[in-house]
Amino acid sequence: MALMIPRRLALGAALAAPFVRTAAAQQTLEWVAGSVGGGWYTIAAGLSSLIAEDNPDLRIRVVPGGGVANSTRVNNNQSPLGWGIDTFTAAAAKGEEPYSQKHENLRSLGTGYSPTEHNLIRVTGQGPEDMRGILTQRGLKIACPQRSSTDETTLQRILRFYGTSPDAIRNGGGRYLNGSYTDIAAAFADGQVDYLYAALAKPAAILTEIGQGRRNARLVEFPDEVRKHLIDAFAYAEGVIPAGTYPTLQDRDVKVTTMDTVLMVHASVSDDVAYRITRTLIRNRGQRLVQIHASMASWDPATSWRYSGVPLHPGAARAFREVGAMPAA
Incomplete structure (x- = not known):
């Protein structure tokens, strides 16, 4: 015998269900970039739109920052994503000048994004x-x-x-x-x-x-x-x-x-999110990235993953290996 559900209750459930699923799936991440008006801020804003286009359940909010302070901000998970500079990011990981302690929660999604x-x-x-x-x-x-x-x-x-x-x-x-x-x-x-x-x-x-x-x-x-x-x-x-x-x-x-520019992430960022962000960047290399900023013309996945200043995030490694840019584990 079929269970009878009141029409009003069924209609309410049908209307509510999509909202619940969307709200549960939506994820917003903060990306600390550079000063408003600078290249870093412009590039982060453009990439955040590109990532959302490819991953509708991911939303990235770009906020101003600075190359020295960004490493600490990402390490403390105040912003789970952030631009960094190769030499400063490596110094942060080691706790060397201008940093006073080791930044052990930093991971990367590669380098070479914007020399x-x-x-x-x-x-x-x-x-x-x-x-x-x-x-x-x-x-x-x-x-x-x-x-x-x-x-x-x-x-x-x-x-x-x-x-x-x-x-x-x-x-x-x-x-x-x-x-x-x-x-x-x-x-x-x-x-x-x-x-x-x-x-x-x-x-x-x-x-x-x-x-x-x-x-x-x-x-x-x-x-x-x-x-x-x-x-x-x-x-x-x-x-x-x-x-x-x-x-x-x-x-x-x-x-x-x-x-050179490093894309830093906090170690707690899930493998899936890191993979999908990196995958989007790889898929759109070339003219699409150049449209965001000319400095991205030379970005090459085959060398991007080689940055050793901080560990490569496992999710990013999966994306680089998937396209043959990085050797199999």
Whole structure:
């Protein structure tokens, strides 16, 4: 004998059931990126939409962050996903400067997502043109991103190499400003500072804007001594901003210090979630990623998984192995 269910009750259950299933399946993750207006924030926002498109039950909320602080934020699971810089992420895992303790909960979904160049911009027509002369001059007025960013930490390392510091700049009658990328670009455009330091993947929007602005400006080459010091002491890399990248800021290739981007996750992120995020990135490599940001053109799964600064998440390893980018276990 069939069990009779009142029509009103059955209709209510039918309407409620899809909502319950959707709510149970929905998962929201926070991704700590970089400053609003910077490449990291733009790329994370674009990738979060791509991941949601491929995985309707995953939602990613992007929040501002900084390359130095992001490792600690992900390690503490305040944000289970985050951008990191290869050398800083490895230092965090080991508890080395600028970190005071080992970050043992960090895992990666690979590296190479957005190679990042360090840039020093100077206004033309006044003052020294070389890095040493610029950074050691009395009355220097320079802007860089906020503290806890890899940009600012690297600038401080260069200043220390040259025997100076932010306090020495201020005490010498100069100006050392910190702010978002938008803030420091505005400070340069308005003449509050004559120099700007920022680590940004090319082509960087704020550098393009500066090149089109009313103040004539140029990129400053990183001298051999600085590039060698940062490589030997802190495991940075070196590269070139090719001529024509910023037509009004350069007339030739410019040698610079570089870093690379790691996608960090907390160890508690499930294998399934890590697998699906990595799978989406692999599936969309090439033109789809380039549409989000040109710096992702060179991302290659065959080398991405090789980063050894922190352990590769097992879910990511599954995705890399599935397409033959990584050898079988």
